[in-house]
């Protein structure tokens with residue numbers, strides 16, 4: 001799908017040290033090996049885009065891409081759009097809007113917000129509606145191979161499930177989850193009679209007879225499984241090695257774990273080397289969610305007159321792996337910071353070459369954006385009136401290239 005315009009990324013002198021990040025699943029450091037970096041990030045379901053939680057996630061992965069590119073790596077970045085899914089159908093029904101129109105309008109809003117926040121677009125931005133044929137083919141293969149099974153409901157529709165075992169859920173990092181409950185709370189159906197294992201994930205919902213996409217079915221009568229979608233896109237667009245699988249922390253289980261399971265099924269040699277899960281953003285004491293009505297939308301903040309770069313700096317002020325609570329003070333702090341940096345650009349500039357290296361060191365260390373911003377603040381204060389035009393120009397380029405902040 002057409003994404004959004006590529007923001008300008010100025011060339012910088014020298015090169016960043018290799019980045020290592022802490023893998024959510026193992027707690028160990030991972031870094032790219034070789035000259036190519038491949039990133040898969042779980043994209044939006046287009047019905048409540050773009051709140052600050054989404055913006056935080058996609059700005060974090062934008063920072064990852066920028067840091068990789070600064071280290072000289074070739075980056076291939078794929079992201080899906082779950083534009084056929086239950087929450088979307090439910091929202092459409094509630095509001096009386098055609099689900100396709102709802103999805104398209106929300107995708108457009110997301111596209112505009114990402115462009116406004118200077119996020120680098122993915123190389124492959126893939127809506128699920130574009131890959132229904134290969135998805136159906138994959139599900140039929142699973143059935144042929146006896147690794148999936150169907151359960152037919154009273155309405156005559158059949159849902160297909162991947163067959164799993166206890167061993168599939170034995171990883172150490174899953175021990176902190178009450179798996180059945182988390183699965184149930186996230187759209188899973190562990191209690192359905194007839195399932196071979198309560199955690200078996202759905203791979204296709206709502207087939208009629210042999211027709212996976214029954215004609216005349218109302219919107220939402222059928223749909224592919226969410227987890228298998230990401231596995232298929234990852235395999236088809238990135239190949240055998242995926243350096244980082246990314247998404248919000250709420251996707252660790254079941255979504256990303258089950259995607260990994262599918263990936264293993266498709267292609268046992270596909271290797272996912274690390275996983276990054278961004279912290280959850282809360283507002284007024286709770287995780288932002290449509291159901292609680294506590295969403296802070298990027299588009300609303302822009303309407304209130306906040307500069308896009310202030311919003312971006314507010315997001316960069318938080319460590320990617322930490323949960324945080326948004327308050328308007330985040331924007332106040334970011335506004336003061338941007339003013340300080342602008343002043344340093346107008347009247348300062350000395351020592352910018354060393355600053356560039358210091359910022360690179362911060363980012364290379366587990367993508368420490370708050371640390372990078374602090375280093376710049378200290379430099380801006382120290383060199384406020386140094387009047388070095390060449391340094392000032394380098395400072396401006398660095399902010400734009402490495403942080404996506406332009407002024």
Ligand SMILES: [Zn+2]
Nearest residue numbers: 042043230259
């Ligand atoms: Zn996903």
